[in-house]
Amino acid sequence: MMTLVRRRAALCALALTTVLVGCSSGGPAAPGRPGRPATASPPTLAPGPSGLPPVFAHGPRTKNRTVALTFDADMTANQGARAAAGERFDHPELVTTLRRLKVPATFFMTGRWAEEYPDQAKGIGRDPLFEVANHSYSHHAFTGNCYGLPTVAPTRMRADIDRAFAAFRKAGVKRAMPYFRFPGGCYDEQSLRTLAPAGVTAVQWDVVSGDAFATDADAVARQVLDGVRPGSVVVMHCTRSAAPTTERALRTIIxxxxxxxxxxxxxxxxxRAQRAAEPRS
Structure with a gap:
């Protein structure tokens, strides 16, 4: 991790002119705690001594060989015209494959995606096989100089997070998890401090799939298979327009x-496993 706590992943260098999109959904939030259900609160990580939320990138490296597949749905606030013209920022076939193979997954979704595909957002968000988390409303960057993405003003970051949770609720998702993935994977100390009052845990990844604009499904599969270790979090996308090979790659990866x-x-x-593994004071 760099001095400014910034972590960037090569996969998310996808947004100079076309910003990658995926599939996912969100859900209702308990009052004052966006995305947090009224009962059975999902596990989160406590802030560190400095008050900064920790950044979760992978689970424990134990003999319990788990791997989490995550899918970003990063449709931006200004891509409505492209969707209206026929560009598809969804990938129902990919979701069907996960269901057919009975693979749990976490979907990080922008609020704009939920507005564009409310029925799909609702279906994914209510499927017990999946969980949905926040990828901002706009998919604008929370730092400067983030792969050409427009930036969110610091005073608007909290509102952008909350607006995404509101879009998930409007789409009919029962709940969204209190996890947040920074657009482009870019963050610094200032943007991390935004998350503490929002009540969310920052979630990144340790395996880059390389599916952004990829044309070779076998290459995507090899990159994932070469990178996965116990506890890994894999970042992928589920959009027909910008990640067309991901579903085929999954048929090999899984x-x-x-x-x-x-x-x-x-x-x-x-x-939850990470929290259980932490020493108790």
Whole structure:
């Protein structure tokens, strides 16, 4: 991790002119705690001594060989005209494949995506196989100089997070998890401090799939299979327009990882395991 606590992933260098999109959904928030259900609160990580929320990138590296597949839905606030013209920022076939193979997954979604595909957002958000988390409303960057993305003013960051949770609720998702993935994977100390009052845990990844604009499904599969370790979090996308090979890659990735003894879990299970592994004071 760099001095300014900034972590960037090569996969998310996808937004100079076209910003990658995926599939996911969100859900209702308890009052004052966006995305947090009224009962059975999902696991989160406590702030560190400095008050900064920790950044979760992978689960415990234990013999319990878990891996979390995560899918970003980063449709931006200004891509409505492209969607109206026929560009598809969803990928129902990918979601069907996950269901057919009974693979749990975590979807990080922008509020704009939920507005564009409310029925799909609702369906994914209410499926117990999946969980949904926040990827901002606009998919504008929370730092400067983030792969060409427009930036959110510091005074608007909290509102952008809250607006996404509101869009998830309007789409009919029962609940969204209190996890947040920074657009472009870019963050610094200032943007991290935004998350503390928002009541969310920052979630990144340790395996970049390389599916952004990829044309070779086998290459995507190899990159994931070469990178996965126990506890890994894999970042992928589920959009027909900007990640067309991901669904085909999954048909290789999933059985191969199962052959290696990996068990697919949601991010919440890995965070729960991380909390259990931490020393108690």
């Amino acid at each position: 059985p191969k990882l199962r052959e290696r003894g990996f068990r697919f879990v949601k991010v919440s299970e890995q965070i």
